[in-house]
Amino acid sequence: MATQSFKARENGNEYQNGKEEGNTCPRSPGSDMFRSTNNIKVYVRIRPLSKDEYARGETSCVHIARDEHSVKVVEQGYGYNTTTRSFQFDGCVGPAAEQHEVMQTVEMKKLLDKVLEGYSSTVMACGQTGSGKTFTMSGREEGMHDKKGYEDCWGDDGLIARSAIYLFEAIKARSFNKDQTKPYTLRASYFEIYCEQVNDLLRLDAAPRDVKWSSRDGFYVENLLLVDCDTLEDVFSVLNEGGKNRKVGSHELNKDSSRSHCIMTLHVDSLCDITGDGHPIVRYGRMLFVDLAGSERLKKSKSSGEMLKETGSINRSLFTLGKVISALSEGKKGDVVPYRESMLTKLLMESLGGNSLALMIACVSSAASAVDETLSTLHYATCAKNIVNAPSINMDARDKIMMKLQKEIAHLREENKMLRTKLGLSLDGDLTFPEAIQSVSPMATKHRRQTRNMPPVGLEIKCPTELKGLEKYFGKEFGEEASGLSTLANFQDVLPQQSARGSLTLESLRCMPSQGDSFGSSQQGPTLQAYSEDDAWGDNCEKTTDGTSTPCVLSEPRTIRASCEPNSFLGMYRGSVNVKPKGLQQFSRRNRVSVDHLGGSRARLKKGYPRRIGKQDAFQGSITVNQAAFIKKLLDLNISPVDGMVNF
Template sequence: MSENVKVVVRCRPMNRKENESKCENIVEINEYAISVLNPSARNSQKKMFTFDSVYDMISKTEVIYNEMCYSLVESTLDGYNGTIFAYGQTGCGKTHTMQGDGSAKDGYNCGIIPRCFEHIFETISMATNIRYLALVSYLEIYNENIRDLLSDSTGIMNHPLKEMPGVGVTVPTLTTQPVINAKQCYYWLKLGNKNRVTATTLMNEQSSRSHTIFTISLEQFQGPSSSSVSSIPSGDIMGGIRRGKLSLVDLAGSERQRKTGAQGSRFKEATKINLSLSALGNVISSLVDSKSKHVPYRDSKLTRLLQDSLGGNTKTLMISCISPADSNYDETLSTLRYASRAKNISNKPKINEDPKDAQLRQYQSEILHLKRMLEESEQKIFRRKDEDNNIIQLSHINSDLQSPSADLDIANMNFPTPKPEIDYLSELNKPKVSESSDELQLQARNRIDFIKRTLIGGERANDLQLRERHRVRKIAAQRHLSAIANALSRVESEDRDLLQGHYASITQEINIKNEHIRICRQKIKMLEREVADLNSEFQLDREDYLDEIRNLGRNIKFFQQLFSKVQPILRRNGKN
């Protein structure tokens, strides 16, 4: 069953710089629509866009999460893939929306990513007869290179992409860490953020210079009850494995060089950021264009990694962040246009059942191997003990035989004397073998215990208060999504009634059709203005790209002149 990408818009309040510059608010917001006024043409009609939800300057991240993110995260716990990503110009609140205020101790200003951690592990703790394995990874796309933010010791500066059948585009060399609670997720997120590239520009004091993707993979199987938390099935009982994957994407913001004042490495970063975001825009445009036969996913690393999120097997939520200031009119309008196109993208999410590369299967195979190894080791130890006991008995017999009375008996009985080259007592002297066997057993048991500890679920299955709170939040999220669906169906039904032509009289038919013609004429005028705006926006982009080309051309000329000056000296030194 297909499902459109959910798109919401969040407008941040005016920042200090905009207030000092006495910028005017050009944005008007209601529940599902947003209007933007062109500051250079006050008499022109406002441009209106409709989305799944629109949040104003005073809306909290908690409201956005409860209304739009909650159901998506719930579905990843059922085995679906989910993606939440923030899009918009630099300095419009994407990182604040996704990660929140790191200084907040009470959770009031928590972003979407920390709230996902709490939600996921709270739900897992209430699960009955289901066991989960949670794995996290964190990557950064910086200057079109993929960096592993959870490991600095790999030595790989640019991790390669690989497309796997049934899995999609992945980064196989990326570090993956098992986690058992939200606290461990916070730790890895914080560690990754320390390694992330940020810098100061004229538009943002803490500007992200890269795109990041934090991924939580949740594998699950029907397991024992919560009373047996440390057990794991063996054999083929682990047949029904499901895996959901939640990708939390914090994109770097689009920026114009003349506004940010980027120079040197900042300019190079901005160029790469704009190119990847331009590729993302091209992918969105191709997906909603019915005439397009090719979707340019391969134009950037970002679009390749988001390939499954846009037009694939994923439930996707796009949070478009905008500024209300008139100085950012062009960027705000561009963001809203991209967001309006994205809501027409159709995905086909489905539950990922029995994945062949599931980590749970690898753990299962490893446990079976370690258990066989322990059994063989224990059997060897038992055999060794039996041999040792026999040797000890033989040694006692040997000592008895060496006594004078025993010598007389042996002489009288004519028994053959023992061979002197066989030393039975030397067989007892094997401490190294037993020590190594004990160490292997200890390592095997520790490994099995570690795997069992990574499997979570059912720790708070009997917490009725938590269950009730979870149920209320789930119902509220479903109610909001139902209200959106009803609003859309109401619009469709009005259009359908108009086309079917149910009228009481000819006069009513004429009036309704005249009204419809008037609305169509307004739409035509709006589209004509939209074309003019697009041409203006294209001209701005063209000028920006020309500035970049001129800067790059000046750099090339400088290095060519430098090389021409240095070349004779290098040749002269080479001859000497």
């Protein structure tokens, strides 16, 4: 192959005269350490020496290691010097292996099963001319297929015929449905890329086909004949016809050398009710069999005339393929992958780095005289191992959206069920507002009882875990001292009301002035309390240093209110004299929760001192929240358990 740019020493593990010269690529692109299931799978197939090669006294230079995953290539140097290079792959097929073993080793059936599920899969044979690509894909008797099933499969049948047989058997096994509908349809197409021109191998009289681009399908061949294949025989007819029509030539290295890249595609459309709601969707599976033309060195093949032109075109397109593989395997962000530089790479875009599953079979000759080409192919293949595809099921965009939504609905249903179970509600029916009111926590009920002079308490947000999140959030805003404060008591009552009004307003906070530490407020920290317009602050309690709650009078609560504009007033805090919270403003500004620190002192209150909180004695402040930021925070915390809670 035309990949001389790959340096042999870069990727292979190298030994000389039996000694390890140095592991030159412990973390090379092909290193298995970094491979995932979506990487292209790469196998090697070694062709046995031909009669002619035996006659010339050729020896074999490619050997499979015992683990059957690595091959060793022995390169003869000057004198008795030999260099052994080792390459790791997903599997290796030796010269003695039969066609059915190839099918097994490369796990072709897995790929075909995926096609039946709606994926695109590609199997691609590459390697130098005469290395056995066509033999691997089509078998020896190309154009002579006439089988009924596996039992009828000839020993030399290649992957295409065996795959077609498997597909028909799998379709038959899966088509047992009650309503007698035909869940699978199979169509086939076959084309070649000859000198950068696409020819439909099933319509030889037709002009070369155009390659077009669409955002949905990527590059595709326009007006390609798609033959409906109801039976296996139909597929074989396509195979025979295509095999007959592909361009073949004869040169020193192969008397039946393919002069074009051939792509045979089996299109498997399947009708499937994935979601089980009686609306079947169509999935478009595709199986691509790519038989590349082989790279050749003119010195060896001795091609001339028209074939010389063909060889140039083949080598150029393979060189571009090498560039694409190299760019993809290096995976550098921002690098342009040169797909558009040749017809071949355009049409393999989906298979190389696209949404197809892919398998590459690197065919090599075992002959020592072909060692350079063999090394080149193996380096090529080593790079390809590193390409990661993103396989996905092919279906119509509308079906895709529908499936996504259905998945989401199922997920939400599950979540709803779980929440209902947590709240002790029945599992069917909608969650209603009254239900939400009923299920207030005992703590909140107690708190409400302790609340005096209050307008009716508002609704509560039901999900305690979500509230915890909110508490955490505001706890963080105010430092450790604020954790576990009654903040949430306020929020619980406030939120549904304000949401019903569609905004956070001053009135929305008309609820629950907290009574001292009745809602678990810390003796030490500042208490975040709701503010009620009707409720005189003077009736409230304030903590003192000794921890007792004594009624106290706050001066000028309205100045606090005034300070809330233009943002929304959320609550008020007060602190006892010896716990002046530090850095409140600093914390709050960052997240657009503002706290007006009105005063504070470390002066100790003596017992019996009139409990009037003044500037010297305590601090107090209001908390105002930027409405948009606050609602966003709630949504971030997922606090919207009741429909319509937050209106925009």
